[in-house]
Amino acid sequence: MAEVKLYGSWSSPFSYRIEVALKLKGVEYEFIDEDVHNKKSPLLLKYNLVHKKVPVLVHNDKPICESLVILEYIDETWEGPSIWPGDPYERATARLWAKFFDEKCVHAMWKVCWSKGEEQEKLKKECTELLKILESTLSGKKFFRTGETIGMVDVTGNFVAYWFGILQELAGLQVFTKEKFPNENLPPEDKLAAHFQARFRAVAASK
Ligand SMILES: N[C@@H](CCC(=O)N[C@@H](CS)C(=O)NCC(=O)O)C(=O)O
Structure with a gap:
């Protein structure tokens, strides 16, 4: 089964965007709650070299950064209800x-x-x-x-x-x-x- 990890933060609206999209698609994922204001994990820093922010979605070891980009990726990758318009x-x-x-x-x-x-x-x-x-x-x-x-x-x-x-x-x-x-x-x-x-x-x- 595909491995899906979300490097996020429970208090982040950007991170919640991704959780909502994954839940609507019914995708199972592991949530890694980053302490972004005190100590970011080495993996977050490695995955998001440019902005060093959450959320980062890691799908089969491949990181995708920036919430809007991730929302498009989720829509294109998994079957299920689409939050994006088709037109x-x-x-x-x-x-x-x-x-x-x-x-x-x-x-x-x-x-x-x-x-x-x-x-x-x-x-x-x-x-x-x-x-x-x-x-x-x-x-x-x-x-x-x-x-x-x-x-x-x-x-x-x-x-x-x-x-x-x-x-x-x-x-x-x-x-x-x-x-x-x-x-x-x-x-x-x-x-x-x-x-x-x-x-x-x-x-x-x-x-
Ligand atoms: N444009 C980014 C914004 C993400 C963002 O601002 N994340 C905040 C948490 S709400 C963060 O990681 N802050 C840590 C920092 O600024 O170093 C997105 O849409 O994903």
């Missing part, structure tokens, strides 16, 4: 949304929680605009693609749907409006809150 135009659109999440949303929503003053105010406005785009695009649908089934855009939107809500609460922000994203296969909220609280404290103490 080339819809596929291109899905890629565009994934880029929107990673390059716009994750970036701004992460930064707004760790910034202060004028910079934070600017970022709050940016986040609100991004959320408005998402809200109007979903307009009452449960999922992006058809509204009925989960697709790769929903999977890549997990940071906005879940992580950001917890982070903004800890940062004392009220930016997040109610979003329509799938809520399954997510880490325990209290554990994730404690993890990021410890990180907020560590950053505050180091200043």
Whole structure:
């Protein structure tokens, strides 16, 4: 049987994207929980030479890095329900949304929680605009693609749907409006809150 290993982190939204995709396909895998903020394993550093980040999927000793690349690989490699649209135009659109999440949303929503003053105010406005785009695009649908089934855009939107809500609460922000994203296969909220609280404290103490 093919050997599938996921070098991930329980608190990482990027890592969860891969877990969701593997579970939807029914692929069995071993999860290696990396301590990315303190001590990365030699194998992770070897497999992800460029970014040295999780997730890394190792399939029969061959590493694949970067969550969006891994999501495509999973879809092309295993039979089972596909989270990618079959139509080339819809596929291109899905890629565009994934880029929107990673390059716009994750970036701004992460930064707004760790910034202060004028910079934070600017970022709050940016986040609100991004959320408005998402809200109007979903307009009452449960999922992006058809509204009925989960697709790769929903999977890549997990940071906005879940992580950001917890982070903004800890940062004392009220930016997040109610979003329509799938809520399954997510880490325990209290554990994730404690993890990021410890990180907020560590950053505050180091200043
Ligand atoms: N673009 C990457 C982002 C992955 C990422 O940022 N992973 C974080 C965990 S959430 C990480 O490994 N951080 C360790 C580091 O920055 O050294 C992807 O989509 O896979």
